[in-house]
Amino acid sequence: MCSRYLGFFLLVWFPGALHAQSAALQCAAPSLDHGYFLPVKETYSHDTKLRYGCENTHKPAVEGWWAESVCQHGTWSHTPRCIEEKACIPPTIANAKYTEASEGWYKEGHIIRITCDKGYEHKDNIATAKCINGTWSSLPICERSMSACSEPPKVPHAVITGLDYQDLFAAGSEVQYECEDGYTIDGVHTKKSTYCLSGHWTEGPVCGGGRGPGTDLGGSAVGGTGGGHTSSAGGRRPGSGHGGTGTTSAGSGTRPVGGGTSTSSGTNEEEIQNAPIESCGIHPSIPNGEIVETREMFLKYACNIFYTYVGPKTVVCHSDGTWSDVPSCRATYCSVDTRQYRELYSDGVKYVKDGEGRKLACVKLDEWWTDHFSEVRCTNGRIRLSECCSWLTIKVSINLVLRNNVA
Known part of the structure; x- marks a missing residue:
């Protein structure tokens, strides 16, 4: 009896559940200001493609003058939207990141600062871009840094722990080697770190096994030479056997092992190395x-x-x-305080990039002066202003020249 009611319940419930699930996968028609889309429906099923365009003075918020969005599990792959033509869509810059706009696009005049990924640096030190009339000016490029390192060297009987494989490491990166079971660096330790300094890795470990510390490949993990020893000018042996010590001395100072820089002119002078x-x-x-x-x-x-x-x-x-x-x-610019020039229209301080020029408005003498301006140029940090003139003045001058030539 119970099974009969259960079967009846399942027959009633399943169609309703399937209908609810199907409705959840549908997308509502988008609200598209300044644009139009096809096909026009109230709802769209899963995987339906919607194509849209924008009216004059507007464009889609993605690349191209028309766009396509797909209904995916109840939401559009991107929200159909029309933005002003002078606005900019997010740029694509390899090996870099920047602050994304909450609206998904940037207004004209907006400036973004690019941060290069680890191991990369700004080419020509250009780190910003400005949205000008719908396009980005001077998009930065992130190129490989000269101080970055390629993958760490392979060490027999050891693996790198604590991070996934990568083929580029930023300066200052640390990776740690760990010897396989039965092998050690000095008879006791099984781990050692190496650092990326000035494009090169500091000396890594040598994992030896069975016969004593560091004997598998000869020498120790740090300093010395395989199976040898180091000695001072007086004949003292600071280390012997398989590996020696971490420094060599010859009466004129010490040499650090494992990268970094040092300065020394005598045995008692302190070594100068890079530190965190x-x-x-x-x-x-x-x-x-x-x-x-x-x-x-x-x-x-x-x-x-x-x-x-x-x-x-x-x-x-x-x-x-x-x-x-x-x-x-x-500084690679010139500044002009328009308030200090009687002939210029007072409009605050104006800036001009070195090697470039711009027009600054002049005070109009009467209503006949139109497009009255001064040509301002910046050369090697020095500013030069031309006399105020207008297109009317230029036209009159040209006519006078032509008239005199004819006469």
Whole structure:
């Protein structure tokens, strides 16, 4: 009896459930201002393609003058939308990221700052782009950094732990090797890290097994040479057997092993190596610039618009607590304060890029002066203003010249 009622219930419930599931997969017709779409329906089933176009002065919020959106599980693959022609859609920049607009597009005049992925840097130090009349000006390019490293070297009887495979590593990156079972670096330890410094990896481990520390391939994991030893000028042996020590000395100073830089002119002078940037405290600031990338071993800067980057590409911290040389931002523009020129229309300070020019409005002497302007040019940081003139003045001058030539 119970099974009879259960079967009746399933017959009634299943069609309703299937109908509800089918309705959930449908998409409602989009609300498309300044545009039109086909086919026109109230609802669209799953996988239905909707094609749309926009009226004059508008364009789709994706590439092209017409667009297509697909109903996927109750939502459109992208929301059909028409934006102003002077607006910009998100740019595609390889190996980079930037702040995405909440609306999915950018208004004219909007400036975005590009951040390159790890291991890449801005080509020609261009880090920003501006939306001008529907297109992006001077889109930045992220190219491989000269200080980045390729994949770490293969070490017999060892694997890299803690991260997935990648073929490019940023400067300052650390990877850790771990020896396989039965192998060690020095008879005790099985793990060792190597670092990417100036495009090269510091020395990695040598995993030896069975006969003692580091004997599988000869030598130790750090410093020395295979099976040898190091000695000072006085004949003292700081290490012997399989591997030696981490430094070699010959009476004129020491040499650090494992990358980095050092300076020494005598045996008692302190070695200067690169250290994590936290060791140097407050990050140095530069006028008209800002820090755009912070890593464990270095800082990167970029200059504001109208300024050119001059100096080292990265700033590092030395082991003595001092910073390396910092870059500077050189002005590549001229400024004109229109309030200081009687002949110019007072409109605040105007900026002109070096090597470029622009027209500034002049004060009109009477109602007959039309398009009255001064041509302003910036050359090597120096400004030059032409006398105020208008197209009417130019036309009159041309007519006078022509008339005199005819006469």
